[in-house]
Amino acid sequence: MEAHKHRALLHFLKRCGKSVELFVDALAEVENDLKDSYTLLHSVPKEVTDIFLQMMILDGCFMLEIMRTAAHVLDDYAPNDPIFSDHGRVHVVPFIKRDMLMLENQYACS
Numbered sequence: 628m629e630a631h632k633h634r635a636l637l638h639f640l641k642r643c644g645k646s647v648e649l650f651v652d653a654l655a656e657v658e659n660d661l662k663d664s665y666t667l668l669h670s671v672p673k674e675v676t677d678i679f680l681q682m683m684i685l686d687g688c689f690m691l692e693i694m695r696t697a698a699h700v701l702d703d704y705a706p707n708d709p710i711f712s713d714h715g716r717v718h719v720v721p722f723i724k725r726d727m728l729m730l731e732n733q734y735a736c737s
Contacts, residue, residue: 631709635710635711638704651681654680661679661683662679693720696711699716
C-alpha cells in the first residue's frame with residue numbers, strides 16, 4: 628500500500644504544482660497541536676517528529692486522492708492503475724474506505 632500512497636502523493640503534488648516541503652513547513656507550524664493529540668509523541672526526538680509529519684502528509688494526500696475517486700476524477704492516472712482507475716474505484720476503493728473508517732485507523736482528535 629505504501630507504493631500506492633507515494634504514487635498518490637506524486638500525482639497530488641504534480642497537480643497542485645507545489646513542493647512537498649511547502650506542506651511539511653505548513654504542518655511544522657502546527658506540530659505542537661498535532662503532538663498534543665498523540666500522547667506518545669510528547670517526548671520524542673526531532674527525527675521521529677519529522678517522520679510523523681511526513682506520514683501525515685503521505686496519508687492525507689492518499690485520502691484526498693481516494694475521495695477524488697468518488698467524483699470519478701481519475702484523468703491523471705493510468706487506465707490500468709490498481710487503485711485510481713475505474714476498476715480500482717469499483718473493486719478496491721470500497722475496501723480502502725472501509726479500512727479508513729475503522730476506529731483503530733482514525734487520527735486522534737484533541
